[in-house]
Amino acid sequence: MRHRPSLLLIATILSAALCATVVVFWIRSYQDAGQIKRTRVRESAEAYVVVDAYSGQAWNGVVWVGRARTKLGAIPYFPLKITGDRARIEAAASNLAILTLLDDVRPAPSTVLGAGVVSGVVVKSQGIAELESELEGVVVPCWLLVAVTLVLPVVWLSRRICLSRELRPE
DSSP: OOOOOOHHHHHHHHHHHHHHHHHHHHHHHHHSOEEEEEEEEEEEOSSEEEEEEEEEEEETTEEEEEEEEEEEEEOTTSOOOOOSOHHHHHHHHHOOOHHHHGGGOBSOOOEETTEEEEEEEEEEEETTEEEEEEEEEEEEEHHHHHHHHHHHHHHHHHHHHHHHHHHSOO
């Protein structure tokens, strides 16, 4: 009779694999900011471009998952046309490093152990151009993800050790 793996064993293996993936992601976040995103241009006018970006990003040991609506354009009350390659300007508005903007979000996000919900606006002006981003998402430190994904493998391993001690003849 064949032994079928238990649901706990399958969940433990998946949790351990996810933990290993998070550790690799954590290490790589210090070398190169990685991201997975889906963007679309919501509005494009003479003086501005509005882009919606749904993304997951890792940078310096922190993971961001959420939405950013970014408006890149002229400062209000200063009529100006955006000139140049529209595709390049739209790409610039789409490729924001969200985690570098989190210190400037208003209202400031409240966090517990480095994890928290972000919902606010960032406005940065440079010369006669302005960048405005509405951010909604979640920020979680990688160490917390590793700790959470390690719980099940540690419980399984401790259970196996206890069972092997009980079965061992004295």
